[in-house]
Amino acid sequence: MATTKQPLPSIVSSEEWKLALDQLLIKEKALTRARDALSAERRKLPMVKVDKNYEFHGDEGPISLLELFGGRRQLIVYHFMYAPDWKAGCDGCSWVADAMTHPAHLHARDTSLVMVSRAPLEKINQYKTRMGWTIPWYSSFESDFNYDFGVTTADGERHGASVFLRNGNDIYHTYFTGARGIEYLGSFWTYLDLTPYGRQETWEDSPEGWPQTKPYEWNRRHDEYDV
Known part of the structure; x- marks a missing residue:
């Protein structure tokens, strides 16, 4: 039976590989220091007070933005794309949710993490059960929350992450990132960025013959790859 030969990286001696790895490590360390400097700038960003009252819906009933903190000082909200008329949540957002950390590690640093979508709570819970997630997930249905924070626009839904800081009962919006900023x-x-073939997407600068497909066309929800 005919087979297609896959392209491979160059095969070298252990000494040559170690030299190439050490050279790359210099650049990786520079990137780490640059990322640390950028994080320091992020920590020094000004913030804006949230004066509006928002109501969300969870399994415990109606809940305020203040209550989403769970008594902690910091709150990260992942704006999960799931419009009220969608049959399922966004597949790309589902990737992000699949990779979310155990909350205990964030709680140890006085930080809560929740997801918020415009879909009604019943739809959210059905999809959450299908995906096997335990992440706190709330509905902002019939609320201005998504609109006010720029993730529901005239052009449709966007994903993103908002960070909030609480000082007593006062809430401040300190940071937002969307698009590829979520990859962080x-x-x-x-993880894929560590591998020889990378993400295997056409925009990447990879050697000729590397396996590649268009972005956003190959990834699936984790229970759909065998369909």
Whole structure:
């Protein structure tokens, strides 16, 4: 039976490999220091007070933005794309949710992590059960929350992450990132970036013949790859 030969990286001696790895490590360390400097700038960003009252719906009933903190000082909200008329949650957002950390590690640093979508709670819970997630997930249905924070626009839904800081009962919005900024959140993309073939997407600068497909066309929800 005919087979297609896969392209491979160059095969070298252990000494040559170690030299190439050490050279790459210099650049990786520079990137780490640059990322640390950027994180320091992020920590010094000004913030804006949230004066509006928002109501969300969870299994415990109606809940306020303040209550989403769970008594902690910091709150990270992942804006999960799931419009009220969608049959399922966004497949890309599902990747992000699959990779989310155990909350205990965030709680140890006085930080809560929740997801918020515009879909009604019943739809959210059905999809959450299908995906096997335990992440706190709330509905902002009939709330201005998504609109006010720029993740539901005239052009449709966007994903993103908002960070909030609580000082007593006062809430402040300190940071937002969207689009590829979400990749930084411990996602599977960061794992794939470590591999020889990378993400295997056409935009990447890879050697000729490397396996590649268009972005956003190959990834699936984790229970759909065999369909």
